[in-house]
Amino acid sequence: MKKYFVLSLILLGNLIFAQKNAAHLTATIIGSGSPKFSTERSGPSVLISYQDTQILVDMGNGTQANLDKNSTKIKDIDGLLFTHHHLDHNEEFAPIFIQSLLGGTKTSIAGPPKTTAIVDNFIEIYDEDIEYRLSKSGRTLSQVKQNFKVVDLIDKTPFYIGSIKVSYAKVNHTIATLAYRFDVAGESIVVSGDLTYSENLPVLAKNADYLIIDSGGAIAQGSKVKNRTDKAGKNRNTNNRNSPKNGTKKSESTKEKAHVNLAESSLMAKEANVKNMVLTHFNSVLIDEEATTAEIRKNFKGSILFAQDLMVLPQR
Template sequence: MRVTLLGTGCPQVSTRRYGPSSLLRWKERQFLVDCGSGVTQRLLGAGSAGKNIDALFLTHLHSDHIVDLFQLIISSWHQGRDRPQRIFGPPGTRQYLNGLMALWRSELEQRIAHEKRPSTRALELDITEVEPGIVLRDGDLTVIAVAVRHQPVKAAYGYVFTDGSQKVAFSGDTAFCPELILAAKDADALVHECFIHREMLALPGVRRPETIENVASYHTLSTEVGKVAAQARARCLILNHFVPVAFDAAALMAEVRADYAGPVLVGEDLMQFDTATRMVSHGDVMVALPPS
């Protein structure tokens, strides 16, 4: 399995860290987890495209995780996709997507009539609203949805991909979550969100101390995420979806290393990890992690 971090940011606008999204490649299959801002550009940067995605898994329906869904759909059509978009998400996904497509219906009808493209199959949606448990079987691959703790969001999931020999877990957005720890046991890679509390300061007119505490309450703190990885016995921890997007990476690493002795990657957009070879690549840099 190869994991590529497409966007490692959050709702804060950043030219370095785009919105949350990850790509998982398994054999000839390509799966997308979340669809944050800039996902279609990052897919091209990762050597892929929306037309190649076999399924999209939405962790929850917060705007930063779904904001570029229509862009993914229409750009995949422009790229020549010849099949519907297969989308898995929490309850409410169908209502959201039906509303999204209705919003753009007149524009789409005009494009379809005028552009005369060979197919409109890419504009069709195959939607599955999931509950905790197995949500997809594809040959040897199983995808499991794990209910995580992102209250007051009613339904939020992490996802675990496993083929029996390799395993990758994505946390989604969550506070410290024993259920996720159990599901991610012995994962070759745990891709986990990270809220860096010490970097979040109150700013008049932007956020109050109460705002910071409320947001922190449904995310995993940088002082907790190492404990998550240690308890899960993860073979590699990949930090992702940083709040805020700018932070002291050395201080973050020290916090995580206080609890977790395994390899830690402070994620960057377009960073890739291969679970089979344990190779990490980012741009022209390649690093081999020790055998697990």
């Protein structure tokens, strides 16, 4: 009896916690990793939730497994958003989309250009498989197509998914990339996606409660060379893959820069005046948080958080 009583208390506690969270805009870090496979960090993905509305931003490797651990049913997700079309952010879109179709979900799908082409081509390639799966419940593909809407986001017009206002802005990366802002009930969360320094991001993220941002330049535990930057953003770490925004010579390499360094990310967080800066998209499992924080502190004085899979924001 004692065992069942303890279990009941745990379940009741989880229910109360879930109810409290439902009253707030939350972000669950579904995956905090990178293209590098890791059993500790799934690929990039963030679940935005408010009351009964859930929006999934990016769908990297391991997304489905972590949604299951989070007790999130794909049929209950109202929006699927892409920051950009790199495989490490999108590789589990196909099975998630299939489950959404089978679940009869009313789903908004949006992202930068090629989003509609990806969905259209997927349906064309797998139409027989989808029809077969739907036939088991007496439905057809033509019937369920009305359940989802796909949009290429090419202007700056905000839209709503449920009661959550979704705004977006182009950011600088190797391909077309969008950052998203989610606002409801006086609360706001921004997801940057992959980026280098982008003037649009501080504008989009102005006074946001949370900025979930690319962790480029984060210092791994045991790293021999630290990412040393001064307040002007000058990068003094020759081993860092990223160059800073200003004050340095251009790299002799013609390789396009893909990710921020700590000087850039902290500068954007400062310019945006965000309350909390949340680093994600880690190449390393173990991060030297003290050393990384010291670099960020040269620009940003707000709260700094290091994402882990299944971390829920705000933390209560």
